[in-house]
Amino acid sequence: IVTTRKEDVASTVQARSDQWHQPEKLENEECWSIIKERAVRDSPISHELEPIGKEIAEQCQGVPLVANVIGGLMNKIELSPSAWWEIQRNSIWGSPESVLEVESVLKLSFDRLSSPSLKKCLAYCAMFPKDYCFKKKELIQLWMAEGFLGSSMAMVDNGNKYLNELLSNSLFQDVKKDTCGNILTFKMHDSVHDFIFVCVKIDVFKKLSKSFTRLRVLKLVGAYYILELPYSLGELKHLRYLDISRTSIKALEALGFKDIHLSGSPNIAVLWFRDVHLSGWIGKFDKLEALELGSPNELRGEFEIRRLQCVRDKQEANGANLHLKENLCKLIFDFKGSDSDNSEEVMESLQPHSNLQSLAVSSYQGNSFPSWMLRSVGDSGLFLLNNLVELNFYDCHNCESLPPLSQLQQLQFLELRNLKKVKVATKVLMI
Template identity: 35%
Template sequence: MITNIGRHFDLRMWVCVSEDFNANRLFGLMLESLKGPMPKVEGREVWVKRLKELLDGRKYLLVLDDVWETGLEQWNDFLESLNGISQAMGSWILVTTRSLEVAFIMGISSRPWFLKRLSDDQCWLILKENAFGTGEVPNGLRHVGYKIAQSCRGLPLVANILGGRLRNKGADEWRILKSELQSLGGGEYIEVVEILKLSFDRLLYPSLKKCLAYCSIFPKDFQMERNQLIQLWAAEGFLHSIPRDRMQMEEIGNKYFTILLDSNLFQDGEKDDYGNVLNCRMNGLVYDMVQFISKSKTRSLKNSTEADFLDQTFRYLAVERSGGEAIQFPLNESFRYITTLFLLENKSINIDGWISSLTSLRVLNLASSDVEELPESINKLSHLRYLDSSDTPIKTLPVSLCQLINLQTLRVRDCKSLTNFPNNFMNLVNLRHFDFFSRDKSSDIMPLEIGQLYALQTLPFFNIGEDAGRQIGQLRSLDNLSGSFEIRNLELVRSKKEAKSANLIEKSNINELKLLWNELDNLRENDSEYNQVLEGLHPHQNLKGLIIERFFGDQLSTWIGELKKLVKFELRNCRNCKELPTVGHMPFLKYLHLEGLDNITTIGPSFYGESIMHSRSKLFPALEHLILENMLNLREWGKALDHDGAVEVFPVLNTMRIKKCPQIATFHKSFSMSRELAH
């Protein structure tokens, strides 16, 4: 069925509509679904024009999922703008809804199709797979499990969640769940929500329940970023360290996130190249359950008139996007206890004069709002642990910000107008996550003396500078750095000793390392100086991704071949390198990208690593994706030595692209069938 749909439609888009049927929003989500570049200017006219460029002349399938809007005016407004986007005949719009009224209103071209519930047998298969994977079901649990499957009411979501809850649980847990399900009563919808709440009630830790309930602060179907979510949980004090286990807050947060994902309370986890889950969503019914649980603590605000009616105490406040005049907070008693305030994408709000009155605030999220500056009085928020002003027109941070000694997370991503950081930035001694990544890699702003922030775990990049306080030695003491880390301006490093001062070899939590040099008008005469710098940048053996760009030396370091856990290796525009590193023996290498290596004329035995092979071994045993690009002088791709057929090369390769390699004439025997396969 899926294959037939793929053949019929050139493009497919899936948009979760939920309760916000706003045409402007839907067109933006359609562009996101196509994963094309978003226009810099927002607005319906710009978005519709971009969609026309992508869709014109092509048949498309648009799925509008979970629609609740019953107003014909909004529906017609959307269709009117959609008409004419593509002249091709045969495009379809598929609407899913839980509302019978919506089904009949939107059933313009065809009658509604009512999905049937799954059978008990099908629910049992889903539950069993979530609980045991491909393993066998113990005989004593098969009958109990089928009884639980009968309580799923034919809903795959419930079967998924109950199966996740029972994973790695003993027979007693299975019998307890069966009894709890049999004791439920009430209407059909209430019963489903109550079944979901059973999974909430049975979560192992009280703090884990708080973490899940906190997710009610997000809009429905919001894509939650894993790291951000864990940082928010930590800011609210949900992730207490466990001394006996020596677990840090982030480790506990990752453990909790994994439990919720494995339990299917979180879903649609998107992974990076290393298998790490980046983000997730909550199913609509799970979200409704979380909203119900958190209704006494969480409030959502759409306009200023609503603010006047918030007369009960609460903890978490989300101010939704408003297009009218600025929302004025009454600052009555109900606001005194707010610990989390979200002003996401709010275009008409002024925080001066009242923000410092929220003295219990632990989380302040201003991302994508039009806030231009933070008030000097922000230092009064002594409990603040999380501050996000990403994607705002903010130009500078107040000096008083650096008095927030409890601040754990500071996010200023994509703040294009930001010109500098306060000179006393190093006073933020408890800062653990500093995320100020910019797509503009020429940006040279960098806080002074960042090496004094010993607790730092998140630092997306470091711009080396010549001034004191910005040299590579600042990285020496930052041994807790984790995730992806990028070092820029390496042309300013002049010796192996200076490079070693970064102490990369002790940074065991860095997942991916990018080493970047800038193009120079006048290269140094001695290539060995560049080679020695790279030698001094020796990373920890735990590294899974290595990207090297514009390295000026002629010889790559031998430590590259010693990174046994590498999953991804990219070598770009290193034009003086005379020989490729030995990577054929790496057991986990899946992605290999070689580009702009002007001095490479031959790919030979040293690349495969045959001198360290064992008999009857495999070369590149895990490599799935191979790219060779702009290798202008590459003439020969030699084969691996035969060894009487005992060696298998590229056994799992499924994608190879060779581009702008005009002189290559000899291919490895595995690719001699057709150069067209390498596209």
């Protein structure tokens, strides 16, 4: 099956014209339904606004993208006849007899974005291939690295705010969320990509030059043949995002960071790696936000800690200070490969913040779960994990009992796998 918006593409793949299926355009009432859902959500719509809204829906000429974008735009304006008439009478629609130019509608939405920085963030996304699946966390980190989100501690908050505005304007689509409702991935519509790439002239596309001295983002994912990087990398004063995942670099010494007084690279804010020795080096990146355990406490989103069997003792585990990371919504603890007898004290020292929404524990070797899973906090009577929506225990072979799951008032998703010694009690699960 081939899907395309262009007949010449269908001809190129030698599809027979009698096998073509051309979906009909939306009815005006269907466009109005889309606009109404995007523009007013659950708010009641007045008798004054409805006829104006239906006229706007008719002007969409049955194009779903236009209805979505216009609805998202109308969500940001006042719910008044004058504001809606301004949209209906805008020059983007042309004459009733003319064919609607989708690009003119996209330009109207783009022009009304809240800030120049937000426009740069959207334009940056057009540098990726069409149909690229953006990961929310990674994209915000890239925006940070490019300097689009300012330089304050509120950069991640600004990134989330910008992303939500772009989503509400239907400039991204195919949004996927986790079980807690947090956005994971999304894509840019082809027409939006074309419009941004061809029509929008923003400095983002003028930044490339023959010299890389102002390089901010460097991704080397999967380059297995790379054993080390040149010492000159430490001279890149503007580098903010470095990804060496799945390379053959085994220690940060290979990055050339032997001089702790390097003026540039310690400014790195996001560092991605796997199977790289960190001991003694992580503290040299003063502004690291994405992976440093001890600080800062702005670490947010999903955080996975593997090979916990390598943690020596509870003092080392305490250094993670997870109880201070109030913006973390998901934690994954993986003890796979562990045969040590310190699993319980390590787990006890990994107490998260009470805001945590999702927790997964794999291959834990302790006989019981940590006390922070079992007790209430303060005089409230609420359990530390009271905000937990999702809980997964995998291959915890030695545990003989479960935490009091009936006390987790927000819990919606529970998965227990290979807990061989646990005897599930009716009281625990509230069956």
